[in-house]
Amino acid sequence: MEIPVRDLSELDGENRSKTMAILHHACEKWGCFKNHGVDPELMEKARHFVNTHHEENLKASFYESETAKRLENANGTTSDLDWECPFFIWHRPKSNIEDFLNLLNDLRATKDEYIAQVIKLAEKLK
Numbered sequence: 001m002e003i004p005v006r007d008l009s010e011l012d013g014e015n016r017s018k019t020m021a022i023l024h025h026a027c028e029k030w031g032c033f034k035n036h037g038v039d040p041e042l043m044e045k046a047r048h049f050v051n052t053h054h055e056e057n058l059k060a061s062f063y064e065s066e067t068a069k070r071l072e073n074a075n076g077t078t079s080d081l082d083w084e085c086p087f088f089i090w091h092r093p094k095s096n097i098e099d100f101l102n103l104l105n106d107l108r109a110t111k112d113e114y115i116a117q118v119i120k121l122a123e124k125l126k
Helices: 008-012 015-027 040-063 065-074 104-126
Strands: none
Touching: 008 015, 008 104, 015 040, 040 104
16 A cells, blocks of 8 residues: 655645645545655654653653553553653643753753744645
């Protein structure tokens, strides 16, 4: 099976309407895109910082949390639980990143840069 890849660079050209229709269909069916404008190196850097922060600061406490215990009781295991639920940072309209005191400055800066690029993509799609 071949997964279709959509080129979002055509959102700025004369093919915008056609590209938006293809995008709508792709979002519903697949969710894979290229040239979306978010720097792949920045995405990797953000992923790395978030995963490192989780491993060093959140993982152990998450599996001891009441949330994890309730989920474990519901399905019998915590091995497939989503640890992200206790680590929710919102960025718009006002960021709450300052509420997380143990975040590295590099993580904060990377997340700010990443979110700025995602917002540009969202504005392009509206």
